[in-house]
Every structure is written in structure tokens, then in C-alpha cells.
Amino acid sequence: MIDPVIETVERDFRIIQDLRLNLVAAVNTHVHADHVTGSGEMKKKIPGCKSMIAEVSKAKADVKLKPNDLVKFGQFELEVRSTPGHTDGCVSYVWHEKGMVFTGDALLIRGCGRTDFQEGNPGVLYDSVHSQIFSLPKHFIVFPAHDYTGQTMSTVEEEVKFNPRLKRSKSEFIQIMSNLKLPYPKQIDKALPANMVCGIFDELETAAQT
Amino acid sequence: MIDPVIETVERDFRIIQDLRLNLVAAVNTHVHADHVTGSGEMKKKIPGCKSMIAEVSKAKADVKLKPNDLVKFGQFELEVRSTPGHTDGCVSYVWHEKGMVFTGDALLIRGCGRTDFQEGNPGVLYDSVHSQIFSLPKHFIVFPAHDYTGQTMSTVEEEVKFNPRLKRSKSEFIQIMSNLKLPYPKQIDKALPANMVCGIFDELETAAQT
């Protein structure tokens, strides 16, 4: 399971039970303000489940992932790719057998995570996306951490061609990201209401990264 | 395109343009309060696109569909199945080649549309779902019109086994549906705010069917 959030733990646990699945891991693409709580609640319900996140993130987890690690589940595996720039510890997970990549906030549908906050760095993000995600086969399906217009998936080809920020040159990208003028989150109090709407209001939610 | 809504016409039109698609039809599973407006806006942008809905619904549309009609698009086709009970004109669309069924409000994920309003009839809905949807191959993916917990798909097998209402006997289902005590929508003014959140608040939205 990728990026569990506290608000949907009950829903997700019910599906896991219905389908008699054995959840072996709650893996995270990066530190959300709600990260520890979401994984923790799921682990209370499924004690064998291990929480995982990039070692670089310095977050608490049962397993600290390094680039190129493989997360095994059943007969399958996810490849861990380091995609910093939104945060230092951002990773994307590639499911080669199924042609899918889970990009967290590094690459969103026709957008990307903000880079003006804490560890954000637009040049680093540009290189991450181009070298680690846009280099995948073009038919790979892109599943981002959220989308504020209700979309759930894209493809590598679509984002290479149509992402209004990332299809440009690196210098243009840096200029775009530097001119976004997003509101700066003043206190962690804002993180909770933002997380309450995770997946709906991108700006708010990404503003709440800690 | 199935069940376009006014709120996402811009988003959907952009994707259609990006992918250089030729949208031939905006088909509808039933009359939403926002139905005419959603199809209308899309037709303004794509004049060749035809709006379609069940003839029984008595709604305005370029094409009035009958049970067992086939909606052709490219090399594919959708089979029209009559699934009344939420409204008289409810249909589900089956995409046999891809193993998908688009159920509107007849069958929701672990739920179903309300039957206590206007043309609603729980016995009719039960028979519709069991004869027209649960009779499909069990691996068919179920895409409902909306889900208030953010889920987007299920399968025929999952709903046959786990739908808390429809897995029961017909008499139990009728009793459950008769005891829901959902708020009655007093005026059409409520339809607009409800449609604004279509796909998020099931109760509100289904309350707004006209």
C-alpha cells in the first residue's frame, strides 16, 4: 500500500479484509504531515505490516529505503527511485511488471509539487523527473499522490508532452517554479486542515509538507 | 464519454485536446440535475459530439437509447442495459471487450442509489442489479457514477460478495432501502449545491436527482 492517509484507514482496512489480502508494507513516497499517523493506524490493525520510507527523509519507519532498493510483495516488486526536489527524501516507486510508476509529489498530473518550501529545489526536481520518471517507457501509467481536479492517473508520454512545467527547459522550469508565489505555511496548525483535504487541494496539501 | 458534469468540462476538454481524441458521444446513465448543462457545454466545444440518454428518461438528447442498443465509438461499442429502480431511465453501459461496466447510480461501491425518491423502487432496483450487472463475468470492473469515500472502481465479484445491501435477499433489500430515512430534497435549489460536489457526497447528490 502506497501513501496511506489517516482519513481512509477504515475504508482501506475494510477492502483489505474483504479481499483477504495480507498487507506486508505501507510504503511512503515522502514525509507528509500526516505520514506517521496514517501508517501507525494501519499497523495497529495489521501488526505484521511494515512502514517504509526513504532513509534520507529522516522519518521514523520500520524500513529505511535506499535508491534502487526493491520492495517485495507476493510475486511482485517495486523499484525505489530517488526523486528529490520537492523534499530531499522523495522517492518514486516503479512497478515494472504492470507498467506503473507512483510519483508522490515529484510529478503530478500536468503539474508537480512545490519547490519553494523547506528542502524544495526546482533544479533538483527537474533533474529527478527527467532522469528517473520521463526515462521510463512512455506507456507507463503515472499515479501521483494527489490531484485537485479529481484525476487519478496519467502516462509518462502525456506528461512528457503536456506537463506545462516539466516539458520546458530546465531554466524555464526554474523560472516558473520561482514565480509561483504560493502562500507560505506559517505554522504546523495549518498542516492538519490541509491533510484533511489531501488529494483534493494540492496547494494546501503540498504547503503542509513538514 | 460517460456522465460528463459541468464542473469538469474544462478539465475533460483539455484532455480530449491533448490526446487528439474525437469525442463522438456524451452518454448518460440517467438524469442528474446537472445532466443537460454538462452535455450542453461539451457540445458547444465539440459540435460533432452527440448527447445520449435512455428514451425512457424523457430527457432531451440527440440520441434516445433503448435497451440492448450499441453505442459505437472507434472500433469499440458499449452495450446499453436497462437498470431501473433508482430512476425509470437508469441504464448501465457494458464494455465487453475491456471487461468494464459503468453502472451510474444503480450499483455503487458497497452501496446503491436511493430508491425512496420520485421513480425509485427498491424491488425493481434489486432485480436490475441482479439480472443485468451481477450476471456479468465476475472479473468485470464496476465504475459507478460516484463514491463519497474517493474510491473509483470495484468488481462484479466484490459487489456480489460484499455489497452490504445487494448481497442480501430481495425482501431484506427492500426492508433496508425502506428504512434509510434519507432527507427528502425540498426544492430544486438544493440540486445545484449538490451537483457542485458530485462524486464526493453521495447522499446529497443522489438526493438531487430530478
Ligand SMILES: [Fe+2]
Ligand atoms: Fe502530498
Ligand SMILES: [Fe+2]
Ligand atoms: Fe448521481
